[in-house]
Amino acid sequence: MSRPVRRPSPRGLPLRTVAPNAVTALALCSGLTGIRFAISGQWETAVLMVMIASVLDGIDGRIARMVRGESRFGAELDSLSDAISFGVSPALILYLWSLKDLPRLGWLCALIFAVFCALRLARFNAAIDVVEQPHKSAGFLTGAPSPVGAGLAMLPLYLWFWTGLDFWRSPLLVAPWVAAMAVLMVSSVATFSWSSLRLRTHIRFEAIAFVVLLGAALISAPWHTLTFLCVAYLATLPFSVAAYGRIKRQRGLQSVVLPASAASEPAPEHEAH
Template sequence: MRAVVPNAITAAALCIGLTGIRFAIGGDFDRAILAVIVAGALDGIDGRIARLLKAQSRFGAELDSLADSLSFGVAPALILFLWSLQDLPRLGWFASLALALCCMLRLARFNAQIDVEEQPHKSAGFLTGIPAPVGAGVAFLPLYLSQATGEQVFRDPLLVGPWVVLIAFLMISNVATFSWTSIKPARSVRIELIALIGLLGAFLFLEPWWTLAIVSIAYLALLPFSWLRYAKVRRQRLTLRSEPKDALPE
């Protein structure tokens, strides 16, 4: 059962993410977005539960990547196409394909590097490119803004298409992005951080679209800081490597 539990959570995330497509086909985009968000939440805990139960396996890792490619690549691509991009069938489909393909390429790169010892970003506590669940969430930003404001301009495929392509290429980029391990709040602000997260949970129920939009914009605003932070860490490593070692005593 230790091996079944985390893999069952991954399978549930896969089914919920794909169910978002069904909601989008019926025009229920609110529930479609909710399905992808729930799939992202489950994706965030299945690996931790596997490590907690000491049930990590190659099968689980492969299943997780397949589930991510469908829940955060195929499902968001089709939801955005049905919501906006189908008004430009050719260019809109190209943008949807870019999102799905880049998500799969990112996951394939991740799997290929599992056994690679030299990973500069990972060893420094950073990720390479935008993670798949985050990329899916940020790609929905025009939909969040459209639902929050009621303005149809955010549904314009000429706006949505380039945005989706941009997020797609950020997912496969070589840009260093923050991971949970690289975020280390000072002890003096931990209580305030707990309060902020609690309030964020309340706002998700009170004003879900504005909250999701603000979180997406805040994440994108942090990208330059992650680049600068990693560049600083890299310079420090290069400096340490270039310093001459002390001569060993005879």
């Protein structure tokens, strides 16, 4: 009796996964390059590298879904890239810019930010296969995403760029701010998930016009615009918490009403055998 011939298992990554993984690798390179410019004191370029990494991080997943190139390798590479680009890189940039004047406390805050970013990503990866995710099922995120956390942490840098005031460079201001943004990333605060928003038909043209104006503002006055975006995002936190609280209460009422209505229904009579 002849044995069945075993076909060799395919090795390597499919060709369709190359494009999204290459974009993720570029994001990683951009985040690391930000550290290089921070070492040489080119602060604006260093922040720009982190911003480019955030843009690349936002499109690599869409490219993967477009070409059906999702893979476990890509997910792991994306998490590694995020941990470095939005955790390690902003922490080192802020340390070299301001926190080094408080060697112990400043380095502690930088460490907290980098580690908390990694912890957030680890929590996200661990919850990928979890079916019951209350925030996600309601259209919310848990805490601030790592790119948003990096952008918020560098708010003192934006203010220093366009005001020129050394007040914003004070480590006594930067250290608690960085620590607070690190806590926001790993917190259980419900934040808006912009990908789950659905615009009404009659305001879609206005939304396109707003995006165009925002892009023009980022090109002409980047630091003013980034400051505005950070303040606007922080201003949405009370509304996102309140909105999720309403949904949570509605779910609680539904969970109470449904069992009660089921109990009030007469039990089916069993036929005699």
